[in-house]
Amino acid sequence: MLGHIARSLGRLQLLQSSLPSIRPVSTMALWPFSSQPRDFSQPNSTWSPEMCKVYDHYNTLCDTDTENKERKRAPWRKLPSYNRSIKYATGGIHLSKMIKAQARLFTRNIKEQGATFEYVVFVNKEEKRCVCVFQAGHLLEGAPGYVHGGAIATMIDTVTGTLAGFLSGPIMTANLNINYRNPMPLGSVVLIHSALDQIERKKQFITCKVTSTDESKLYTEATALFVSISVDHLFGSQN
Numbered sequence: 731m732l733g734h735i736a737r738s739l740g741r742l743q744l745l746q747s748s749l750p751s752i753r754p755v756s757t758m759a760l761w762p763f764s765s766q767p768r769d770f771s772q773p774n775s776t777w778s779p780e781m782c783k784v785y786d787h788y789n790t791l792c793d794t795d796t797e798n799k800e801r802k803r804a805p806w807r808k809l810p811s812y813n814r815s816i817k818y819a820t821g822g823i824h825l826s827k828m829i830k831a832q833a834r835l836f837t838r839n840i841k842e843q844g845a846t847f848e849y850v851v852f853v854n855k856e857e858k859r860c861v862c863v864f865q866a867g868h869l870l871e872g873a874p875g876y877v878h879g880g881a882i883a884t885m886i887d888t889v890t891g892t893l894a895g896f897l898s899g900p901i902m903t904a905n906l907n908i909n910y911r912n913p914m915p916l917g918s919v920v921l922i923h924s925a926l927d928q929i930e931r932k933k934q935f936i937t938c939k940v941t942s943t944d945e946s947k948l949y950t951e952a953t954a955l956f957v958s959i960s961v962d963h964l965f966g967s968q969n
């Protein structure tokens with residue numbers, strides 16, 4: 731997805747002329763960060779044994795580097811998760827400064843680990859689907875003891891949007907339709923399954939189901955529509 735953003739950047743003459751210079755990150759002489767960006771989807775001490783178990787399960791299905799540095803091909807891929815992904819795309823550091831520099835991804839903006847959204851997304855490109863393992867923290871309360879419907883909607887938007895973006899490049903949510911079937915206790919670990927239903931011109935239709943980790947209980951069902959955008963769409967209504 732970030733590659734798509736970079737390619738879109740390359741096509742935008744208007745943008746290019748307003749940027750000092752865009753060079754691939756790998757050739758930058760002065761990398762402005764002292765350390766690697768933090769990948770928020772790495773396991774941490776607040777992850778429950780259930781969260782760790784499901785994470786390990788999907789992780790073993792993923793592409794890995796073998797001991798002799800060869801890439802073992804596998805159908806699944808774990809996506810990294812940053813608090814401002816655009817910043818780490820090629821040329822994105824300039825774009826990140828131009829679009830509300832203080833902005834941070836809604837689901838990754840709290841320092842206290844485990845308090846809100848702990849999640850990791852695994853994507854299967856061949857099958858055009860993904861699975862997110864989500865642990866809902868105590869600051870996400872809606873009805874007493876249960877996860878807020880807006881927090882669940884946020885995760886559904888994030889996961890379906892990640893899949894649409896991974897498959898098609900820059901997108902925005904046009905429509906989200908949610909049915910809440912069972913209340914989700916705070917602290918739950920759930921799976922958010924998303925799959926591409928169909929593509930029509932700029933439109934990607936995605937289906938989504940939120941279940942218990944053994945898939946026996948259905949919490950939420952949703953459908954989402956994403957529309958592909960060009961990067962200049964992001965500048966359309968900026969003040």
Ligand SMILES: CCCCCCCC/C=C\CCCCCCCC(=O)SCCNC(=O)CCNC(=O)[C@H](O)C(C)(C)COP(=O)(O)OP(=O)(O)OC[C@H]1O[C@@H](n2cnc3c(N)ncnc32)[C@H](O)[C@@H]1OP(=O)(O)O
Pocket residue numbers: 731732815816835887888889891892895899900901902903904905930931932933955957958959
């Ligand atoms: C951007 C980069 C993404 C990359 C991310 C980086 C790395 C990943 C990191 C972390 C992953 C996190 C992932 C998060 C995901 C969350 C995303 C959001 O929350 S987005 C915020 C909420 N959404 C809005 O604010 C949209 C507001 N609306 C708009 O801007 C426009 O209306 C837009 C883009 C949706 C469509 O505008 P038009 O001008 O491009 O396209 P038109 O011509 O209007 O529509 C195209 C087709 O779509 C249909 N359409 C449009 N809106 C529809 C609707 N609401 N319902 C049904 N159809 C609709 C139209 O009828 C048309 O269909 P026909 O091709 O003619 O068949």
